[in-house]
Amino acid sequence: MAIRVNPEFINELDRFGAEDVQLCYQCGDCSTVCPHADEIYRFPRKSMKLLQMGLEQKIETTLEPWLCYYCGQCSEQCPREADPGETMMSLRRWLISRYDFTGISRAFYKSRTIEVLTIIFVALLTGALLLYYGFTNGNIGIYDGEGAFLPSHFIHRFDLSVGSILLVFLLINAFRMWRLVMIKGTDFTVPWWLYIKELYQLPWHFFTQKRYSECEKKRGHKIYMPWLIHLGLMLGYVTMLVLVMVFVELLQKGPEIRWEVHAFGYMATIGLLAGTLYFIRGRFKKHYVQYKKSHGTDWVFVILLFMIVITGVSQHIFHRTGLIEMANITYVIHLMSAVPWLLRMPFTKWAHLVYRPLAMYFASIRREAIEREAAVKELYPLVIK
């Protein structure tokens, strides 16, 4: 099937943050300096070219945007100041909206007002639900046990239901990603056993983010700071998610602190707090190229995360110091920011938690398949007639 060209595509991507794509004159400096570009996945120049040509249908099947971690070397090097790094970032935003079947993501990226209003709406809804439950079934002076304001078994059920909504959306989106990338975008056969062979890539990239650390390989630094902070943030986040989803009843129980779960909780909090502060500071100071342009959704991301961490910490302190009423109120605020944040996940940047490891997984499958194809082709002579 012929590929259709969308000449308006480049203007459309403006809203996602890629403003200077037209400036690019295809010198290839960016691909040269990129630590991740290789024989099979060459970017950012190629992505820029596809964008300039308006090959929307081709871009939606590419994995390249996910292979970029935005170290910013290409943008620093670019003689036209076309900002290829930011373009890759915008493409990731666009891809998230492309994988999303509901269209919510698109609306969020296109209008900050819609996003903020939705968040406030969901937050108020959550707050109203929690307050209604609390005042009909419990007493605001009790945190835990009989007649508690927000008893832990209720919170557990509440968390699980929010989590399952999240999971449904994410799974459908991930499936759509697989269909776009591996079915529509792959014109050669991929043997099924490659999916199993490369399965280890998923946890490997999820828990180490090894490729991110390679961003700094060319400059010769031992440790790449944004990677370390990002890893801390992510691990803290995942730990917290598991604690909240599975062990929330143990966490909430008082009065003694149960170290087997709380130790994890404290560590995760440190990671989250350090990470959030680092990224907020970065977005204010703009000393790295990747922080120069902040999309509206980026700000919502870090600010909400910061609120969740702060209310979570203070809720814990109030509870343990006996200020039960304050603890209950901050708990409600905590959940009011946590629920919209969680429900936002499949539609915004947050979703890269899932898409990135998946992209690595698909990328290595495709690489294997391409190499196999090439090897097979070499075995047989080219028959013209």
Add this chain to the structure above:
Amino acid sequence: MRTGVFFCQATSPVALNIDAIAKYSANLPEVETVQVLRVEPYPDVKFLSDIIKAHNLERIVIAGETPGYYKPLFTRAMAMAGCNTDEIYLASFQEHGARGENALDRAKAIVACAVMGVPFPLAAVPGGNPVNHATLIVGGGIAGIQAALEIANAGKLVYLVEQTGTIGGHMAMFDKTFPTLDCAACILTPKMVSVGQHEMIRLMTKSKVIAVSGKPGSYRVKIKQSPRYVDVKSCVACSQCADVCPVKVKSEFDAGISMRKAIYIPFPQAVPNTFLIDENNCTYILSEGKKCGVCAKKCPKECINFNEKEQIIDIEVGNIILATGYEMLDASKIEQYGYGVYPNVLTSLEFERLTNASGVTGGRIVTKTKVFNKKTNKEEWIFSPEGVPPRSIAIIHCVGSRSRKYNTYCSRVCCMYSLKFAHLIKEKVPNASVYEFYIDMRAFGKGYEEFAERIKQEGTFVVRGHSASVTMDKGKMYVKGEDIINDRLVQFEVDMVVLAVGLIPSQGTEELSRMLGIRRDSDGWFSELDYNGSPTDTDKGGIYVAGMCQGPKDIPDTVAQASAVAAGVLKSLTSGKGLGHLSSISLSEIESRAKALHKI
């Protein structure tokens, strides 16, 4: 005739005071109405024809930066009003150069001429200043030499002022010219010699223009001539002084790849063909006569005079030609190529000297060799004739050109000289592989495209893609890039990298522009009066630009421009009308002339 003046002016960065011009034009004879139209939204034809009818207009003047844009509109309006559509006159501020100092007066004059129906160039004829028949040329490169010879051969006196010790400029450093592969020296040196021997050319080397005053036709110029310390008339360039001189410094003529003495001759064919002393490095001059001085003792003709003082020379000239040329961008600023860090990364000018038959290796293309410098106790990388020829060379185009970080403009010559390098390498080291990394191949001149095709046929690897990095690993140099046409990432191991560095205006350009009151463009080059119409004139009458100082150009273009300048100068000398400039005529003069013409 009942005239209506309409101002159609979009807001521009150099906006003139339209209200003042409108008030002035209201007082002109036969003007019925003056209207300043809004151009956004576009004026309506019906609306205009109503105005024409209401005032019963017979003639219309459209004034503005580009009034021709609105002419069709007014033609329709005139036709609708039933008037003669031939009676539409344009008062274009842009076309007649209403900008700069007295832009307002000029604009008024343009409107006045249009109102009277007189073509502006007919009313505003500059002239009247008597012209001094001597000409000053600043810069002794190929542009200065060509212009000097053209004017002097016509029998007019020329002062040629050159900052260094010899004329010749950059072209003297080149080995071959593209695309004909002629020997550059064979074209240039005869010209240089005839400049040196011409009775109508006063050659001043080691000189600088320090002050200019006067008006078009008679400029008084102060020139500071630094001492050469060697008598030009008696020196025979026997080189015995240089043999005994103990001081060694990098040779400017060899782009720093070889050494010269503190008393030196820039190159054997230098004009004037005599030695000179570099006062910044000479031990005798630096120590104020306490040390050294061996050259003066050795000189058989006794022509070295350390007591020579700098002179201030006052001259009076009618025309001034600026031919100050260019410089190379400092390649070490662009860190990713490792210039100045890796020994075998060269700029194009250095490579040009390396491959030149009169260069340090006698034209052999070799890599640098490591030697131990006993004086500084350090290891140094130098070119020596015994060096090893490189097996592979990468040539990288657009280094510092077409980049928003350094020069936004294209330096115009780099593509072609890089291709020429590829040819020279293939000629001298046939087994070497040559990689050309380019973004766009700018082969725009006569025979250039054919030359580029020929180089590709010769087996040069022409890679479409700009290499962004040169790295060193275990003593081997790697150039990495993206081959866009073949769609792959490439990495080549190379022995030598040549950077086609961009060009920038030479150092004194800014000072000179301030001294003469000539504008420079945003890139720093001298501004010509009109890019298409008068590419050699400047804002000031009697001052011209030639060669690279007006913008990057190759040798044929430079020579052509220099000859064009000479024609302009000779025109002013022989026309008998005298030299003037539009800026020297006042508004009332133009007005009265226009009135006189109007009556006819």
